[in-house]
Amino acid sequence: MNRSHFFILLVIVGVLALGTLLISSLMPFAEIGLNDSVSSYPGWLQSVAGFLVAFYKPFMPIGNDLAKIVTAKGVTTNIGDYAYVVFLSLALVIASLAIGIVGREDATEKTVIGDKK
Amino acid sequence: MYQEVLKQLNFITLEIEKLVNKITTNKYNPFYxxxxxxxxYLWVLYLTGLLLFAYYIPTVDNAYLSKKMVNAWTSVDYITKTLPFGAIFRGMHRYAGDAMVITIILHMIRVWFTDRYRQYRWVQWTSGVLLLVLVLFIGQTGYYLVWDDRSLILTRMTVSSLTYLPVIGEPIKHWFLNGDLISNLTMSNFLFIHIGLSFSLLSFLWIHYVRMTRPVLTPPPAINYILVALVLLVVFIYPINSGQMADLNHQPTSFDIDWFFLFPYWLMAKVNMGVYWLFMLAGVVALTVVPWFVRSKPVEAAEVVTNKCTGCSLCYRDCPWQAIEMVPAPPTSRFKLLATVKPYRCTGCGVCVGACAFDAIDVPDLPDAKVLDQIKGLVGAT
Amino acid sequence: MTEKKKVLALMCERSVDVNDADLQNLSDLGVVKFPCSGMIQPLMIEAALKAGACGVVVTGCQIGDCFYREGNKLLMERLLGERPPGLKKNVDKRRVLGLWLSKLQKSRFIDDTKEFTNFVVNLK
Structure with a gap:
């Protein structure tokens, strides 16, 4: 593998890792019920509440859409949990893609042992 | 004819796997x-089940509901509606069960199509059929535990199918209901059957694995993540709601069917009880005897050349079938140990030949000397 | 026996399946078939090289898909020296090639073998 390939791979894996981080950071947002009301945050988070609200603001519509899907199916309580599950599963899928891209280097169809000499 | 079809199916399997290999490489091919x-999925079920077990109350009592008495249905309702992430864990437990049945069937089809189910693998196949039946039964008992309308109708259908059986039917029914009627004792028995049998799976899995050295028990993490993610997405797409609480004075007439676990009840509703039992028994027996449909050439077991064996136990370590045992060498030998082959486990694959640095083990079909002759014949100096 | 082959293929009969027509194409290749690649012993590879072969190709199924469970993996580890018995130190390891291919990857096998043959024949 030459340098530029390695660089491209690094970028892809980096993007995937950031994606995992971003999506999993939405999990607490789902956990407090997909809203930006500071009062529902646990005490230790209150201090950074302003930052969190600004961060979650763009994701409000996504949260509302997810909530709509499950309420249509008869779910009445803990709707945030369902959104949490979606974020978690997306994070898992992206993480597994990232692991797979790094790990597929080990897969082999050919063993050349002379290289070591 | 049958073997021709299987051969074609083997090729189709290989084609599919080749395609998947292009995407995932052989390291992450789920078929491997x-x-x-x-x-x-069994581990997923154990973990989610543990959480549900912590909050589940196995009673059917609903006479004192006005006094906030709890029973099985209300405890499940509490898990689903109030407990944080309770609904998620309940959904995971349910859908991981379905996923387990799907993956078991995939496993079964693959070993069948790739011809890895007969001869020396008969122990794995028959114990596998037993495991499948057990898993299906455990899954059904899970549906009784929710104690909604469907649970009641399933319980009553099971009871009527059991009473149909002569002689053994009555005692089995008594065991099943833990008495003659549905009562609080019934529900604790259901819970015991569900959990007790789940753990008994482990002992049958031991039989399933016992002839294999280093069985592949865990997929790589990248696959595990996808497996969990799939279950989570289904939990989101099909959230679970209980039906009405079961009422013993009321006879529900229809229910939603989970095709992975409840198909016997569909059959039971369609045909007469005798036909039902005949069909179920015939199905299990037919599955069990699949390995003997094909007459196979008996395996010629590997043979140890006693005077060459140094007792180094390399073959014992490498044999993928636990077919080699190291025994104390006879007193005349210079060495401490001697390899012996258990012929009923040997597959004739020759891995032991490859592991032996002293030419001390041979497969009768293709002895070492013959291989060396062939090699010299092909490349040797003239 | 006819002319001596330059390269020897020790093949698992469940992996790539070469027939006589393919061998016409690969005139430098001699083939010995095994029930499983796990049966191939480093001593056999050494014997072939000692007897005058320029190189040895070893084939097994895709790693992860051995019919006899792990023969191909064990052989791969032996070739890499991670599992006893391995190749002796004095063996020219450049002359050994392992290919892990399914039955359907015949063209890949032919290509790789040709390339390998060219490589080892010119090797001094």
Whole structure:
């Protein structure tokens, strides 16, 4: 593998890792019920509440859409949990893609042992 | 004819796997971990089940509901509606069960199509059929535990199918209901059957694995993540709601069917009880005897050349079938140990030949000397 | 026996399946078939090289898909020296090639073998 390939791979894996981080950071947002009301945050988070609200603001519509899907199916309580599950599963899928891209280097169809000499 | 069809199916399997290999490479091809997939879902089921067990109350009592008495249905309702992430864990438990059945069937189909189910693998096949039946039964008992309308109708259908059986039917029914009627004792028995049998799976899995050295028990993490993610997405797409609480004075007439676990009840509703039992028994027996449909050439077991064996136990370590045992060498030998082959486990694959640096073990079909002759014949100096 | 082959293929009969027509194409290749690649012993590879072969190709199924469970993996580890018995130190390891291919990857096998043959024949 030459340098530029390695660089491209690094970028892809980096993007995937950031994606995992971003999506999993939405999990607490789902956990407090997909809203930006500071009062529902646990005490230790209150201090950074302003930052969190600004961060979650763009994701409000996504949260509302997810909530709509499950309420249509008869779910009445803990709707945030369902959104949490979606974020978690997306994070898992992206993480597994990232692991797979790094790990597929080990897969082999050919063993050349002379290289070591 | 049958073997021709299987041969074609083997090629189709190989084609599909080749395609998947292009995307995932052989390291992440789920088909190469087909046996480990249901095993992984079993761990998921144990963990989610543990949480549900902590909050589940196995009673049917609903006479004192006005006094906030709890029973099985209300405890499940509490888990689903109030407990944080309770609904998620309940959904995971349910859908991981379905996923386990799907992966078991995938596993079964793959070993069948790739011809890995007969001869020396008969122990794995028959114990596998037993495991499948057990898993299906355990899954059904899970549906009784929710104690909604469907649970009641399933329980009553089971009871009527059991009473149909002569002689053994009555005692089995008594065991099943833990008495003659549905009562609080019934529900604790259901819970015991559900959990007790789940753990008994482990002992049958031991039989399933016992002839294999280093069985593949866990897929790589990248596959595990996908397996969990799939279950989570289904939990989101099909959230679970209980039906009405079961009422013993009321006879529900229809229910939603889970095709992975409840298909016997569909059959039971369609045909007469005798036909039902005949069909179920015939199905299990037919599955069990699949390995003997094909007459196979008996395996010629590997043979140890006693005077060459140094007792180094390399073959014992490498044999993928636990077919080699190291025994104390006879007193005349210079060495401490001697390899012996258990012929009923040997597959004739020759891995032991490859592991032996002293030419001390041979497969009768293709002895070492013959291989060396062939090699020299092909490349040797003239 | 006819002319001596330059390269020897020790093949698992469940992996790539070469027939006589393919061998016409690969005139430098001699083939010995095994029930499983796990049966191939480093001593056999050494014997072939000692007897005058320029190189040895070893084939097994895709890693992860051995019919006899792990023969191909064990052989791969032996070739890499991670599992006893391995190749002796004095063996020219450049002359050994392992290919892990399914039955359907015949063209890949032919290509790789040709390339390998060219490589080892010119090797001094």
């Amino acid at each position: 971990y087909h046996g480990a997939l249901p095993q992984f």
